[in-house]
Amino acid sequence: MAIVRPTTEQLEALASRLHMRLTTEEASEYLALMQSSFDAYDLIDELPDEVPPSRYPRAAGQRPTGDMNRYNAWACKTEVKGAAAGPLAGRTVALKDNIALAGVPMMNGASTLEGFVPAYDATVATRLLDAGATIVGKATCEHFCLSGGSHTSDPEPVHNPHRQGYSSGGSSSGSAVLVAAGEVDLAVGGDQGGSVRIPAAWCGIYGLKPTHGLVPYTGIMPIESTLDHAGPMTANVRDNALMLEVMAGADGLDPRQVAPQVDAYTQALGRGADGLRIGILSEGFQLANLDSRVADKVRDAIARFEGLGASVEEVSVPAHSLAGALWSPIGCEGLTMQMMHGNGMGFNWKGQYDVALLDRHAGWREQADALSASLKVCMFVGQYGLERYNGRYYAKAQNIARRARAGYDHALSQYDLLVMPTVPFAAQPHPEPGCSITDYVSRALEMLGNTAAQDITGHPAMTLPCGLVDGLPVGLMLVGRHYAESTIYQAAAAFEASVDWKTL
Known part of the structure; x- marks a missing residue:
């Protein structure tokens, strides 16, 4: 018409x-x-829109209640059975609830998007189904994914399976919880500042943020295209590597992907750590809020790598701190333009657009007061930078990001991997209901000190559990060269095979 x-x-x-x-x-x-x-x-x-077909039958499903959702980790339960055979046959998967699954509601942790139902499957969902997996639902995530805590999801906070009332980490909160609690075999998360690795660390599982562009983001609601990553979250290293084999590679629809280099990641798992050169990233141990007990656990784990035959030594990488600082102008101005003013899709990229999502998310303007305080503070910073300084700091930060990447690349020319704590402290109690804006936002963003940098530089990074502090998991993070996920898996598998992390 x-x-x-x-x-x-x-x-x-x-x-x-x-x-x-x-x-x-x-x-x-x-x-x-x-x-x-x-x-x-x-x-x-x-004219009809170009909408990728969905090949596997499914029901809309519903959000479980009570004992069926004791951690509030399920946004929606359904069942989509994939191919009869494949590398993931018989395995159950949960998708973070910013990942499109046709016919199944997608809320992205925010009441303002409640009722939206995607019309097509994200590429990662299709690839998992083609590999024989069964998608059993959508995992709760934080409010438009703008939180490293798990108290910002609508309608309720997500609880850590190791301790009720404590944060599971965010923003892929439900994905980590469902894997850690054994309710699913595998989960997919998203990472723009640490949102795969933080919850994986606090829940005691394995979470990988791949090289930027290795895994297609098609069908996943973006925050900022230069920061958007999707990755596997699993209970062991082999499952993680197998998931990445299934999900990685160009799909022809995501302009974030520039000739991604894929590998047979599971083939790296038996190579051992002997001969690996590992640099202990000094700046990663200099965070003001680093708990000394967490630092000790990570250093003990690093010593175990040395015992496995790796050479280990301290290295300073100033680019780590620089990249962390670059996140604010890139993340805040970028998300304000793409996710908010751009109605969840933005402009100026040749990707697969979800037109219905664009139409639906545009309604945030009529419900803006309902946006989470963690999103609001990022929008306020972003809008001020756009209005007062015409976006010059976003532009300059993107230019300087190449310098930060080069700093990491220089260190990784001398070492196979860099290592540091994933999160500077163990999971904390949720802030009290009705807490101040300051408490609410601080508890959402206080843990990003080591994880945001690799979203700026695009390097792959994986958290693996390496011990307990007060009965709560501690994560160690390995960072590798671009497209060197196999090296990360090689080291992670060697560590996993050497010890039961729960005894450390």
């Missing part, structure tokens, strides 16, 4: 919002010139 044409009065008002003044006569003349463009809009409106 024909799109609605503006009146001359509406065009005058529109011009005013563009800082222009039109007379009624000028508006009428411009309106006549615009009609041929609007005719093209009519044509687009009449």
Whole structure:
């Protein structure tokens, strides 16, 4: 059908919002010139959209309650059976609830998106199903994924399976909990500042943020395209490597992917750590909020790598701290433009757009007060940078990000891996209901000191459990060269085979 044409009065008002003044006569003349463009809009409106097909039957499902969802980790339970055979046959998977699964609600942790139902499957969902997996539901995630804590999800906080009332980490909170609790075999998370690795560390599982662009992000609601990553979350290293084999590689729909280099990751698992060169990243142990008990656990684990034949020594990588600082202008201004002003999709990239998501998420403006405080503070920073400084700090930070990547690359030319604590402290209690904005936001963002950097530089990073502090898991993070996930898996598998981390 024909799109609605503006009146001359509406065009005058529109011009005013563009800082222009039109007379009624000028508006009428411009309106006549615009009609041929609007005719093209009519044509687009009449044509069917390009929507990837969904090949596996499923039901919409529903959110379980009570004892069926004791950690609040399920956003929705359903069942989508994949291929009859494949490397993941018989395995159950949960998808973070910002990942599209056709016909199944997707809320992305936010009440403002409640009721949205995607029309197609994300590429990672299709690949998992083609590999024989059964997708059994959507895992709760934090409010538009803007939190490293798990108290920001709508409608309720997600609880750590090791201790009720404690944070599971975020934003892939439910994904980590469901794997750690044994309710699913595998889960997919997303990572823009640590959102795979933080919850994996606090729940005692394995979580990988792959090289930027290795895993297609098609069908996953973005935050900021240069930071967006999706990765596997599993109870052991082999499952993690197997999942990455299934999910990795170009899909032809995601412009984040530039000739991604895939590998047979499971083949690296038996190589051992002997001969690996590991650099202990000094800056990773210099965070102001680093718990000394966590640092000790990680250093003890590093010593175990040395016992397995790896050479280990301290290295300073100033780019680590620089990359962490770059996250604020890139993350805040980028998400404000793409996820919020751009209605969850943004402009200027040749990817698969979810038109229905764009239409639905545009409604956040009518419910803006319901947005989480952690998202609001990022939007306030981003909007101020855009309005007061015209986006120059976003642009400059993206330029400087190449310097940060080069700093990491230089260190990784001397070492196979870098190692540091994933999160500076163990899981903490949820903030009290009705707490101050300061407490709410601080508890959402206080743990990003070591994880945000690799989202800026794009290097792969994996957390593996390496002990307990007060009965709560501690994570050690390995960082590798771009597309060197196999080296990370090689080291992680050697460590996993050498000890039961729960005894450390």
